[in-house]
Amino acid sequence: MYTSTRSQLNLHTHQISYLLYYSPPRTHNSFHHSSNQTGNSPSIQFTSPTIMSTSQTILELSDEQKTEDYISPVENKSNLQSLRMQEKIALQSIHKLMTKEMIQIDQWLSVLYKTFEDLAYPPLHRVLQATTYFNDELQMWYETTKHEINNDWSNFCDRLKQYALDRQMNPSTWNHSLSTNNDILSFEYLIGTKFIRYSGIGDAKDWLLQTMNQFKQCGLRRLEQLQAIPFLLVDTTYLWHVENIDLIVSFELFSKLFLQKFTCTPLQPQDIPYGDTDKTLSVVTGSSFTSHLQKTIADEIIKKPTYFRGSKDDVRDWLDKLEQRFKMVKWSDEQTLQYISIYLQDDAQRWWPQASSVIKTWSSFTEAVTHAFGSTExxxxxxxxxxxxxxxxxxxxxxxxxxxxxxxxxxxxxxxxxxxxxxxxxxxxxxxxxxxxxxxxxxxxxxxxxxxxxxxxxxxxxxx
Structure with missing residues (x-):
């Protein structure tokens, strides 16, 4: 009578432990299939007490687990607010870094690092968060060095320590701090009254050397020198600075780019000969490359001169070559006569000391050297x-x-x-x-x- 109520599971292929924790899914089709096999026997509703008990236990544990895992939106929001409050309190506990406290920069950075570690603060955000504790002076320092720091915490710490050390070793150079708006106005006034502005006319190298010397006399440090650049440039040079401002991250880099651009200075308007104005201006406008080429040739002429040894060489051929090279670099007669002694050797070198006392122009030099070394005598x-x-x-x-x-x-x-x-x-x-x-x-x-x-x-x- 119980044959129809026996379980259809094969105990030879299923372990008992598996049956305790496994409840096969029941579907609507399987229920009908079982009904067809057993007919209308009421035993279809019979369930093993062991399996029933196990199934109930599993369902109860599952419900309890779901209850534990489930956190309501209200509780989640409350926890998040609590974490934010803890983070805010921890960050607010860090005091602002003032000028007088830069002597203890190591201790300040150590506290900051420990706070970031406790909060598991993202590494990429640590440098930016640290700058929120800076005063105006340190904020300006960071603005000029942030490209070199590049959000790297170790690089940031090293540069800040070096900055604090330099400031401690040279306290006299910090008299012109730009920590307030009044200081900025005073700084601009200092630049306007003590320095010469550059517009592109004149010798760029001489202007830069003069400006650097004035920086030294005023006791301005490198950071303030970099901040002074926009006040020192006008007209074309200022526009050039604006176009390249992203590249100018230090005073050294400014000096390099500035000299590359403005070393060869255009002619003064009063130096342009009458009647050749249009021709000269066209050369000056695009003279950056031409001027650089002329400078290169001039250096080559001085470093590798064409020597003349007197009676051993053809004086006329030597003069033709020399005048051609001087013409390429647009040297005046005074300049050619000034450097002529480096081109003489042997007999010509022995002849020059006595002859130089009466030779004052280039034309007189060519006549004298031709007469001395180009005659039949x-x-x-x-x-x-x-x-x-x-x-x-x-x-x-x-x-x-x-x-x-x-x-x-x-x-x-x-x-x-x-x-x-x-x-x-x-x-x-x-x-x-x-x-x-x-x-x-x-x-x-x-x-x-x-x-x-x-x-x-x-x-x-x-x-x-």
């Missing part, structure tokens, strides 16, 4: 010098060859005995003793003659 002098070199060489050769010839004259007799050798050597010595004691050697005496030569010779040493 200079060529005749060079020819006589070469002739003297030839005579001297002949004399040296004769002094060497005559003793050598005497030695060979004895050696070629090929004496077989000592007595024969001494006999031949004595005959040569007697022949030499008959010659004149005159030591002069004529320049046209080229043939070597042992007997008739006028110079007395010593007996050659012959090892026995």
């Amino acid at each position: 200079a060529q005749q002098l060079a020819f006589e010098q070469l002739k003297w070199y030839k005579q001297t060489l002949i004399k040296i050769l004769l002094n060497i060859m005559i003793p050598l010839w005497n030695y060979l004259h004895v050696a070629l007799q090929d004496p077989k005995t000592t007595d024969l050798f001494l006999l031949i050597a004595r005959k040569v010595e007697d022949a030499l003793s008959l010659t004149s004691p005159n030591n002069d050697i004529h320049s046209d005496h080229v043939t070597v003659n042992v007997v008739t030569h006028s110079k007395p010779l010593t007996r050659p040493f012959i090892q026995q």
